[in-house]
Amino acid sequence: MKLKAPSEQAFSSPLHHPRVATVIGRWLGIAVLVCFLTGLFSHFQQSGPAWLYIPSRPASLYRVTQGLHVLSGIVAVPLLLAKLWTVYPKLFAKLPWPPSRQALTTILERLSILVLVSALALELFIGFLNTLQWYPWPFPFRQTHYALAWIIVGALLVHIAVKLPLIVAHWREQPEPEPEPEPETELVEESGHGSGLSRRGLFRTVAGAGALVGIAAVGQSAPTLGPVAVLAPRKPGIGPQGLPVNRTARDAGVTIVGADWRFTIRGPEQLIYTLDELRALPQSRSDLPIACVEGWSQGAHWEGVRIRDLLTLSGAPPSSRVRVVSLEKEGAYATSELPPQFAADPLTLLALRLNGGDLDLDHGFPARIIAPNRPGVLQTKWVHRLEVLG
Incomplete structure (x- = not known):
């Protein structure tokens, strides 16, 4: 049939x-x-x-x-x-x-x-x-x-x-x-x-x-x-200093940062700091999450120097547009830009410490950006230079 x-x-x-x-x-x-x-x-x-x-x-x-x-x-x-x-x-x-x-x-x-x-x-x-x-x-x-x-x-x-x-x-x-x-x-x-x-x-x-x-x-x-969270590739609390990591220093091609590291601000006046000199500047604290485009996020305690304070020291307005440059040589996010409203926000830091300790290398030692309401890929790690764009 x-x-x-x-x-x-x-x-x-x-x-x-x-x-x-x-x-x-x-x-x-x-x-x-x-x-x-x-x-x-x-x-x-x-x-x-x-x-x-x-x-x-x-x-x-x-x-x-x-x-x-x-x-x-x-x-x-x-x-x-x-x-x-x-x-x-x-x-x-x-x-x-x-x-x-x-x-x-x-x-x-x-x-x-x-x-x-x-x-x-x-x-x-x-x-x-x-x-x-x-x-x-x-x-x-x-x-x-x-x-x-x-x-x-x-x-x-x-x-x-x-x-x-x-x-x-x-x-x-x-x-x-x-x-x-x-x-x-x-x-x-x-x-x-x-x-x-x-x-x-x-x-x-x-x-x-x-x-x-x-x-x-x-x-x-x-x-x-x-x-x-069995379907989540990142679990809260798992990672260096209790914070997950997406891109490690090894993945980014960043090796151990030595004592010769310098941080530079290119503004109306160019300033150069060692790590100890950055630590000697007035420090601020921000409780902000890392929120990545892959969907995971976790809050953390950050300490460092406010970006707007660094801009003022260089003679630039606190609400300047800023380019952030990483030690990372390659990658789509080796540089990022901070719009004026983010640069001027008192929560935006050049972070030197995380959860009570110096930054782990995988979290951006010796310095990284942390800002409110920003994707993790724009919270640039291994920062060595800020450029005032206007």
Whole structure:
């Protein structure tokens, strides 16, 4: 007996109902929106236009936004899988024949869904590997991640526009009709009564899966959940001086810094300090987190000289724009820039000490930048020069 390919009508489970797809799609849409907006904030911190003003306060804003960025991306994985499962019977829907405007609309709709699902799956995949700092591909991660985000948003808007009448019709819960008897001759995936899982049961399962993977990852930025953060590549409290490290001195090509190290400020007046002379300047303390783009963060106690005090000593206004230069010879972040609002903030330090001791070499000995509301990649380590830009 020759089996026929199933039709869309053969999948009679109520779990494939448009109401189910609408609810899960709503959750997925929220996760994607949060991920997109927080990702934009991170991108503009690192590559924003010169005219874009990013405040230095709240001091822990980037810690919250980047934690939400990675968390929403991880939670989106089970939501995407659940969404695909609820709608996959649509793959068996026949195109209208003969060709017509309706057929063309259907084809365009399916192409937009293909773009959306492919881009979103790739985005989540490379984003997760980025949290592991593993890049088994030839293309630049950050630029590709950013471009995919806009592709996803565009495809999502097209999908919502096409499906808006269906979404509106099923946005609110409606009484479920009595299931119709199933034809004996049809190939049926599962009946409405025999599926073993109600719609509410599916919603609870999907929500539980999202919560589970979220809890297993959020501990990297919420220390109280650190012991259960099995999906987090960085654990709070693990690392030199009780603080994780992404890029070690060995990775950066920085060797042991000797007594000949000098710190230079190039401003209206050029100043040169030894480490002991920096330690003799008035010291300040800042309790600030390191918040990395990979999503992990941890608070720490920093001591050092305020950047605005160093600028004043060199004759530059405290609200100057400053280039920070590292001993690191290569790498995308061997230099960074402090916008005026960050340079003038009293919490921004040329840090010499961490958690009560001199900086470990992997944390940037002999000096590093620590500033509020900044990505960890811009908290330049192994600093040996500041250049006043204006």
